[in-house]
Amino acid sequence: MVHYALVGHVPPKRHTQHRDAGGGLLREELMGEEGFSSDSSLLYHRGVPSAIVDSAVWELPDQRLTPNHPLKPRHLRLHSLFPDGAGADPVTGRRLVLGNTDVRISYVVTGTAPSPLYRNAVGDECVFVEAGSGTVETVFGAVPYRSGDYVLVPRACDHRWVPSEPSRLYAIEGASHLGPPKRYLSRHGQLLEHAPYCERDLHGPREPLLAEGQDVEVFVKHRTSAGIVGTRLTYAGHPFDVVGWDGCLYPHTFNVAEFEPITGRVHQPPPVHQVFEGRNFVVCNFVPRKVDYHPLAIPVPYYHSNVDSDEVMFYVAGDYEARKGSGIDVGSISLHPGGHAHGPQPSAIEASLGVERFEELAVMVDTFAPLELGEAGIAAEDPAYAWSWAGRGPGLSRS
DSSP states (O other): OOSOEEEEOOOSSTTSOOBOTTSOBOEEEEEESTTTTSOEEEEEESSOTTOEEEEEEEOOSOOOOBOOOSOOOEEEEGGGSOTTOOOBOTTTTOEEEEEOSSEEEEEEEBOSSOOOEEEEOSSOEEEEEEEOOEEEEETTEEEEEOTTEEEEEOTTOOEEEEESSOOEEEEEEESSOOBSOGGGBOTTSOBOTTSSSOGGGEEOOOSOOOOOOEEEEEEEEEEETTEEEEEEEEEEEOSOOEEEEEESOOOEEEEGGGOOOOOOSSOOOGGGGEEEEETTEEEEEEOSEEOOOSTTOOOSOOOEEOSSOEEEEEEEEEOOGGGTTTTOOTTEEEEEOTTOEEOOOHHHHHHHTTOOEEOEEEEEEEESSOOEEOHHHHHTEETTGGGTTTTOOTTOOOO
């Protein structure tokens, strides 16, 4: 997070006594990143945040990954993964699409039932809301979400998803912390004038969310030497017992409609579309925008080789000029791996000349380690995509 917030009641001096109306001493918890040498918040609990009474295994959904070998670009149709259109749990129903040791991408179509209480102890989560609305209830308070929101949840933040309507969620789960690109920030952490969004566009909790309960279960995703595993911790009291907190670490939303696109006379490189970054990966978005205005400009991207990264594009809405003729449509993912040059379909280049605007919305993740396919990625693949630039595939002669 890049700015300070205070919600509820906190004492005038940190690390001093803070009592409720009845004189009871509240328990202070410091939630901090990077060994308490980075962003943090102080939370004041009615109960004891460490008081667990049981621990059991949570059998995670299939987390296996399959290498992209032999190497080829891939097209994954995410909307085919939930053919009935809705009904899965927002957390436990996520299906793993792509991943590596730095980031994992999952997809789920929810119903309206809330998720269990959940904590990702592996890294921060950045969940893009393709469609739907609801609330994410957290230990910091409630955060409403709507279509087009990125919902950013810090590592180890207890929360649950409460959809008010069926929602399509594209979950980017880091093994690190996520935040604005450093080039957008002042040396003190303020978003600068050239950044494509500002603090006014970020929306966090506004008041505490207090709940009562005993023997409350929290589903925890965490790491062991064997990889990512799950545990169900049962707490003596409800984790949502925080009467107040302050600091610079908390869940918040940012709506993609607030992103101000950076354009130029000729085609701009992908970093101008960047919105967040984690360790060894970045998140970008391509929004409706005026495109290149040089009289000889070619609006669609030039062919490019990601020599250091894999590129994942999730097509959310609109008309994709560069991908016409490839089979890609709304709900598609394209995976273009490092070591393979990719770009527009051949017919799309001439067709784009003279176009003044692109009406498209897409979320891109670039990684600096190879991505592998999860079970959902394998299940959703369009096997013809890799050969779409040539118009023919293995065993097919030139016509």
